[in-house]
Amino acid sequence: MLEKRDMLEQQTPLGQKKLIVSHAPFFHSGRSIAERNYHTMLAALPALLLGLVHYGMPAVGVVCLSISTAIIWELIINLLTKRAITIGDGNAAWLGMLFGMLVPATMPWWAVITGTFIVVVIGKQIFGGIGSNAFHPVALALAMMMLSWGSLLDFDAALLNYDLEFATIYPLAAVKYYGVASADAFSLTDLLMGRQLGGTGSTFGLGLLIGGIYLMLRGFIRWEISLTFLAGIYLTASVFNLINPAQFAPPAFHLLTGYSLIGAFFLATEDSSSPVNFVPMLIYGAAGGIMTVLIRNIGAWVDGVILAILVINLISPLLDKIRPQALGKVEQDA
Amino acid sequence: MIKKAFLGLSTPQINYETLPAHLPETEKVPTPKVITLYHPKNNDNNIPSTLSIGDSVKTGQKIALYPDEKYYVISPISGKISSLSPYTGDFGKNYIAITISRDDSETFDDTFQQKRQTPSFELLTEYLAGAPGDPPLDTLANSNGQIKTIVIRGLDPDPMVDTNQFIAQSQLKDLEKGIHILKEVTDVQDIVLFTAGESVQGYGHIGARVAGVKTQYPAALPPMVMKDVLGQVLPAGKTCEDLGACFFSAEAVISIGSAFESGSIPTSKTLTFVKKDGTTKIIETCIGTPIRNILEAYNETVNEFDRIILGGPMTGSAIYTLDYPVQPDTDAIIVLDRENAAYTSDYPCINCGECVRICPAKIQVNMLVRFLEASQYEEAVDAYDLNSCVECGLCSYVCVSKIPIFQYIKLAKYELERAKMSEEANA
Numbered sequence: 001m002l003e004k005r006d007m008l009e010q011q012t013p014l015g016q017k018k019l020i021v022s023h024a025p026f027f028h029s030g031r032s033i034a035e036r037n038y039h040t041m042l043a044a045l046p047a048l049l050l051g052l053v054h055y056g057m058p059a060v061g062v063v064c065l066s067i068s069t070a071i072i073w074e075l076i077i078n079l080l081t082k083r084a085i086t087i088g089d090g091n092a093a094w095l096g097m098l099f100g101m102l103v104p105a106t107m108p109w110w111a112v113i114t115g116t117f118i119v120v121v122i123g124k125q126i127f128g129g130i131g132s133n134a135f136h137p138v139a140l141a142l143a144m145m146m147l148s149w150g151s152l153l154d155f156d157a158a159l160l161n162y163d164l165e166f167a168t169i170y171p172l173a174a175v176k177y178y179g180v181a182s183a184d185a186f187s188l189t190d191l192l193m194g195r196q197l198g199g200t201g202s203t204f205g206l207g208l209l210i211g212g213i214y215l216m217l218r219g220f221i222r223w224e225i226s227l228t229f230l231a232g233i234y235l236t237a238s239v240f241n242l243i244n245p246a247q248f249a250p251p252a253f254h255l256l257t258g259y260s261l262i263g264a265f266f267l268a269t270e271d272s273s274s275p276v277n278f279v280p281m282l283i284y285g286a287a288g289g290i291m292t293v294l295i296r297n298i299g300a301w302v303d304g305v306i307l308a309i310l311v312i313n314l315i316s317p318l319l320d321k322i323r324p325q326a327l328g329k330v331e332q333d334a
Numbered sequence: 335m336i337k338k339a340f341l342g343l344s345t346p347q348i349n350y351e352t353l354p355a356h357l358p359e360t361e362k363v364p365t366p367k368v369i370t371l372y373h374p375k376n377n378d379n380n381i382p383s384t385l386s387i388g389d390s391v392k393t394g395q396k397i398a399l400y401p402d403e404k405y406y407v408i409s410p411i412s413g414k415i416s417s418l419s420p421y422t423g424d425f426g427k428n429y430i431a432i433t434i435s436r437d438d439s440e441t442f443d444d445t446f447q448q449k450r451q452t453p454s455f456e457l458l459t460e461y462l463a464g465a466p467g468d469p470p471l472d473t474l475a476n477s478n479g480q481i482k483t484i485v486i487r488g489l490d491p492d493p494m495v496d497t498n499q500f501i502a503q504s505q506l507k508d509l510e511k512g513i514h515i516l517k518e519v520t521d522v523q524d525i526v527l528f529t530a531g532e533s534v535q536g537y538g539h540i541g542a543r544v545a546g547v548k549t550q551y552p553a554a555l556p557p558m559v560m561k562d563v564l565g566q567v568l569p570a571g572k573t574c575e576d577l578g579a580c581f582f583s584a585e586a587v588i589s590i591g592s593a594f595e596s597g598s599i600p601t602s603k604t605l606t607f608v609k610k611d612g613t614t615k616i617i618e619t620c621i622g623t624p625i626r627n628i629l630e631a632y633n634e635t636v637n638e639f640d641r642i643i644l645g646g647p648m649t650g651s652a653i654y655t656l657d658y659p660v661q662p663d664t665d666a667i668i669v670l671d672r673e674n675a676a677y678t679s680d681y682p683c684i685n686c687g688e689c690v691r692i693c694p695a696k697i698q699v700n701m702l703v704r705f706l707e708a709s710q711y712e713e714a715v716d717a718y719d720l721n722s723c724v725e726c727g728l729c730s731y732v733c734v735s736k737i738p739i740f741q742y743i744k745l746a747k748y749e750l751e752r753a754k755m756s757e758e759a760n761a
């Protein structure tokens with residue numbers, strides 16, 4: 001942009017200053033898409049770093065491959081569709097990073113590349129690029145991977161060969177298959193401090209909380225969605241737990257395991273697939289939380305966050321029909 | 335440039351500044367050698383022969399180029415006509431630019447002086463329609479007695495612009511006189527002056543109700559004033575005039591007051607001048623002064639691709655030449671360095687919802703902009719409340735995709751208006 005203007009400048013005869021004419025307003029709040037994406041990545045960094053410490057070089061490899069291939073897929077689509085190159089806005093990088101955070105550290109290279117292909121090409125670009133995707137691209141990709149190569153996303157199997165200093169069993173699977181008693185192996189502090197099995201960047205509860213609070217305070221995500229999502233999980237899990245404490249895990253356990261926190265702060269809040277009005281945001285978040293626990297407790301899947309997010313993505317446009325009345329709106333009676 | 339705060343949990347706020355109790359002094363910009371006036375032009379392609387180059391005009395002389403039309407301008411200086419040329423302004427409005435070279439000696443036209451003893455509405459429309467502050471006398475004349483309330487702006491609608499706030503506080507006597515004249519010559523008895531919330535005190539008995547509005551933009555925009563001060567919500571697609579309210583700037587009322595007080599038609603425009611470094615000055619200059627002269631008077635250098643804005647940062651308009659003269663309604667001149675100005679982009683809406691949350695009219699801007707981008711203006715009106723828009727520009731201000739939403743809205747309204755006009759013409 002600036003270079004173009006500098007070129008124009010040289011062509012202008014001396015003495016005649018060219019002014020730019022544009023429409024009001026002439027000020028801007030300074031917020032940008034790139035800022036949103038890079039700050040979201042920054043917020044996710046603490047959780048990712050602890051995961052990298054736990055799982056070592058294989059995890060570094062998966063995350064790096066994920067970020068780089070996501071960017072490359074975006075670039076390829078940009079070139080194929082002959083549109084402006086958009087990799088600089090950080091969105092592809094962020095989606096790649098999020099994908100890397102959600103999958104196990106041992107995911108094979110071809111699966112990572114296929115995953116980021118689904119994220120960027122099928123999840124985002126086919127719909128028309130940033131802002132047009134109906135579903136969270138990463139949630140969509142993960143759901144497709146779950147159906148196609150379920151074993152790759154089975155944390156117990158994938159991380160079998162790891163010798164970590166904590167119980168190497170995926171908490172949600174343990175509770176589902178071995179009963180609530182197995183939840184005792186995990187203290188809440190352990191879960192909060194990331195001493196649990198799971199996706200590389202999705203286990204460090206405290207890190208995700210700090211990142212989420214940062215994003216909410218800066219206004220990069222809508223707090224209404226995140227908080228009602230967590231409230232939905234907590235309340236629904238409480239109801240189950242009250243009805244049958246022997247079969248269903250306590251609510252705090254649900255909040256800190258699986259994709260709950262990363263889902264609340266980084267998946268459900270994605271801009272284009274979530275509503276923008278106040279009441280719809282509350283319903284959207286709460287529905288996501290409720291669906292998550294329903295799938296976990298009475299569904300077939302171990303973790304319900306990904307599927308719950310796809311379901312609420314689906315109802316988001318409908319929810320946004322609940323909107324305040326515009327100023328001076330004239331009601332047209334039929 | 336107003337930036338969003340570091341914390342972004344609440345929507346960003348743009349506040350009106352209230353002037354200090356001890357008002358700053360105005361600075362006078364000397365009258366230049368050559369001034370330009372824009373006389374409205376009719377559809378006739380030729381420049382009328384009622385005036386020709388070399389003719390002399392006196393200070394305060396009325397120049398009406400068309401004998402059959404009501405258009406005129408008042409010469410603010412004495413001198414000779416040096417050129418007459420057609421000029422097309424914003425939204426395709428046509429003018430004839432009349433350039434006058436100033437003589438060294440000043441002679442005064444006293445037609446108004448003689449008539450002012452008997453104030454009448456006709457006298458106002460005949461001599462003061464182009465007075466500083468641009469009194470909307472046409473609107474009042476064409477309303478057929480519909481107007482029940484005159485609302486006086488003691489606070490400028492845009493942030494950073496202090497002109498009317500300043501002048502309403504510093505020229506109370508003329509303001510009072512102006513209100514008195516308006517009451518005398520029109521049927522309107524209800525006159526309301528609004529100003530920033532805390533400065534309601536200190537107006538005393540000026541003959542009008544005084545009301546305070548919030549100090550947060552866009553509380554001083556007409557539709558918001560209608561709602562907050564007059565308690566009437568403007569129905570979508572209606573104008574304030576439809577509801578019986580006519581907006582005058584404080585300067586317009588003061589121009590009327592001082593014209594009858596002093597006997598000479600005021601020609602000196604008060605305006606807020608914002609320099610590149612953000613410092614604000616309230617200056618007085620003769621109507622018709624080219625912007626170039628004002629910049630030179632303050633040693634303000636303009637570089638390539640800077641922007642010069644007439645009016646405020648949220649609703650003003652940018653000009654392309656420094657020869658553009660100060661108009662009766664030029665309340666502010668803002669010089670914006672190219673590094674500080676907002677640029678738009680062709681990114682699509684990412685549905686972040688910032689615009690929806692900041693919109694004072696509660697419009698679903700995220701949906702609206704999708705229709706506007708596709709030029710589906712009728713649908714935009716029917717489904718997404720285009721006509722409820724109060725034209726504050728806050729949506730463009732917060733848009734992270736930097737979509738020129740406000741421009742889309744103005745374009746849509748303009749296109750719809752044009753379609754309506756051509757439909758009526760063909761009916």
